[in-house]
Amino acid sequence: MRRSRPFWRLTPAERQVWDAYPSGAWVDLRTGDAARDDPAGGAGWGRARTVRAELIVALLLGAHPARAGQVAGLRLAGARIVGSVNLSDATITTKLHLLSCHLSGVVSLTDATVRGVRFRGCDIHRIRAARCTVDGLFELDACTVRAGVRLDNAHVTGQLRLARSRLHAPDGPQTATESFKEDKSRPFTDAEKRERGWDQNHWALWAGGLTVDGGAFCRDMRTVGGLRMIGARFNSGLYLQRAVIKANGPHAVYADHMQASSVEFSAGFTAEGTVRMRGARVAGVLSFDMAVLDADDRCLHLSHMQVDELILRPSSARGEVNLGYTRVGVLLDHPEAYPGHVRLNGATFESLRGDMTPADRLSWVSRDPEGYRPQPYEQLAAWYRKIGHDPEARGVLLAKQRARRATRRVPGRIAGYLLDVVVGYGHRPWLAGVWFALLLAAGTAVFATHPPAQVGLDERRIFHPFPYTLDLLVPVSVFEQRGAWEPVGWTQWLANVLIASGWILATALIAGGTRVLRPSNTS
Template identity: 30%
Template sequence: MTTPHVDPQLGREESDAAERRLLHTAATGTPVDLRTGDARLDDPANAAAWAAERTVRAGVLIDLLTGERAPDGGRLRAVKLRGARVTGELDLEAVELACPLLLADCRFEQPVNLREASAPAIRLPGCHLPGLNADQLRTVGDLNLDGLVSEGAVTLRGARIGGSLSLKAARLNGPGAYALRAEALTVAESMWCRDGFTAVGEIHMPGARIGGRLSFVGAELSNPGGRALTGDGLTVEQNMTCRNGFTTEGEVRLPGAHLGRLSFIGARLSNPGGDALMADGLTVKQNLDGRDGFTVEGEVRLVGARIGGWLSLTGATLTNPGGCALRLDRVTVDQSLDCDQTFVAEGEVQLTGARIGGQLTLDGARLTNPGGIALLADSLTVERGMSCRNGFTALGEVRMLSARIGEVFSLEGATISNPGGRALYAFRLTVENDLYMRGGFTAEGEVQLSGARIGGLLHLAGSVLSAPGGQALDFEGGRAIALLLLPRERPDGVVNLTNAQVGIFEDDERTWPATVRLHGFVYNALANDTVDVRARLRWLTRHPGGYVPHIYDQLAAAYRRAGREDAARQVALAKQWRRRRVLGPSGKLANWLLYLTVGYGYRTWLAAVWLAGLLALGTWVFTDAHPHELTRVDAHAPGFNALGYTLDVLLPIVDLGQQKAWQAHGAAMYWSWALTAAGWVLTTAVVAGLTGILKRD
């Protein structure tokens, strides 16, 4: 196939014709349209096939725009050209354009240079070019780059756009480098990177300032292994919108940015193993919205960020296995934080030191970090309530050391699974109102609430607690208005209530744990009256470590406050009975004697029974022994009286003269010694019982 011969002179003449048209229309601002009407042929990507008559030299444009060449018919009004192939370099560096410039659907052979230029407005929609340098560009009106295709970087460093900057449907290519470089860019109105905008390479705009909106709706940014968008210190007075199909491959950086609102609804950010969104110190005046299909591979990091409205991640999916999926340490949200419904986080969620001005909602959320921490919220402050209900699931530890919840904290129906470790670690947690772990709340691993302060109820009705070989519930040193320990089944593990204090304690005999630590446990009232005293005493024996006086005193005091004196005495007797286990042999004997004689001081009437019995026994013995085993000592002594002699022998404080008058021999002597000893034991026991000595530890 032979190449047709084209007369160079003819091509030059055809080109001159296009340039003459441009010179003629510049005075009126009428566009020169060189397109054929064939969309495929008119695409600047096919400019190599364009006829010579569609060629315009860059020098002609430069001469017009710099005033070197005057347009036909007078003063320059506007330069408008469409569908041309521009040859040579369009170099307008430091040029002050006297009129607006519109170059639409043109193909440039060389990069365009607008560095330090100034113009009323510049529009390059649909143009294809090797690159664009517009550093320090100044425009009074808009800079329109809609549909621009650049095979090299577009640079706008320090540019000041008096109107809007539009890059709708633009395609910027700078693989491994910058696609758009715009440090300290200022746009008085809005910046549009939407409607099919794509960038291969980094969008780099730290310190930029946008007076209206910054829109990336539907945009695609790709710089795998690098930064897709860099906006350190970026300021957007109104909304920054990255939604409805916005996708990135590479890191999105917004540290220290100041935004009116920020939306990631339906966006997809991908930077596996790294930061997908890094926005430490971010300030959003109103809301940050990441709902409805917001999907992230990599870490979302907002350390120290401040959100003036609410932060919503409802229905979002954050994936960073083995790392941190969401880092909100020291974040401040003036209203609510919502991570509910189908919110999924694969990797750790961190809220250390965060402050939420409204509600924190995790209803239905699924946090997954097996063998590690699923939720880290040490020193978290929530001014209102925290809700983890409706199927909330955490595979890994939920840790909330010294967290504070201003109203109700609900874990109703939640599941926390960390077998062999701590399921919920909330040492020194403060909940101003109720803490609900009821309605099917399930914990595989220890529930650690030691030192917690609960302003209302600690409610465990219908819960399932499992920590085999460990502590199923640790409430040591905790405080609550009421503790409702009513699990669905017997806790598998120890329940530790050491030094806890509650106003009301309600439990169920059917679900008592095998071991419950009760030392120092204080409660004002027992709410379950169906548990009788004997069962309560069996409950006390589940405390390990042997005899502890306090747990009996506490139970007796609770019965006494309820007006159940008989029950209180039963507990007090059981306390002394159990005490014998810690005594030595002599102590055990004394304990038995005191129990039998005066019921440890709580049944002093037993002494009268023993006294009557011993009197009857002594009277019978000494009646039988007189006179052959009883000899008169004093001839002037009264006659023998068996009852009087028994009283003299039995009661050390009684002197009827019988024992002095009659000397016992043989068996009668041994009986007198035995009754004297019994009398001393009875007297001592009665005195101890009446003075309360036996009731002391």
């Protein structure tokens, strides 16, 4: 008996698709001419290459079941598909594979469950696959999507492939089903929505809550509009080598609280806008090696992250870098990674590698836009001590005290300058020895030519300028020369200066030593 079908009038192209579906055979409507087969011009393809979206939907929903012993599937190349492919809420047990097709409508997989979806070299108006479950491969290889891709809260058990794709943010206003549900008592402005990532028209890829069990391969992808991946999980990694992301607003990538085994923004990856991954967790490598980062305000917002290895070696960067409160296992970087301000307060790291000299590191910890922060200095000094570089650690702590001095009032600054000049805040105690030697030499020379008068004349004494000067400098008289001789004339002032200098040197040594030995959290 002849099977019934919902379409009695089929074009020749549709008839081929209908007949091929039960066996999963390919239907190729291409001409072989590359220019004529370009799906960007598919709107002009005639009736011979036109297939209605309703037919594709009907077949995938079981209108023409598979033949016994065969696996059904829709495999179509070089077709102009008119209308929207609406498979929302459906359960599809066969695969959909389109090659070099032109789809003028929306491909809707919202809340659907599908076996596998492959679009290669297609020109598509829009894809909506929120909360979709793909039990296999979801591929948009070398495709152009004109009005964005929605994958929020979708689950892909296989791989996600967006390699060589071209994604554009939506052009028109949001639909009622996609609008942001704001607080009616205080409506947000368009600018506030863009800043918070709530405006879907702002994003080429809207994928908050997406889970991909296989790798997510987005190499050589180009977008006009950002990538929104808040809370996404990439269990086998996210790879965006050579991708170019041009933001329509402040953020090129918005991936707060994302989780991934590894993330590659490398090998020519370009972001025109902020790459934001606040609170993200990367169990392996997060790499910006040879990336181009360009933002007016902040090029990298990586605060509150946990990452095993962070590679910050971009070929070009412009903007602020925020690593505040981030925990890094290994940080591999170079000075060009920090072109502007650097936020490091609360950041911790286990190992530092790369081309940063101690001077570069000092500049690195001192460029917080909010001013002096003690923790980055302490963290850097602790790391230098950990690897046995005590001189570098002392240099960092000295720089910390100098930066702190600028935040104090005038008396504190004066005392700080004195401690710095005399003993380097206790981190350069040898300076006190230098000052002591200079004062001792000067006093010895002066008193050798201008000897003091003897105090008591009952016994004859021989004056020696060196022990006399030394006795003046030492706070407690050791050689009993200070009471036996009385300076005369202007040398009285020199004697008083030497006595005062001795007390100052001793006090500075004690204060500096106390500052070094006491717990750092009190400084």
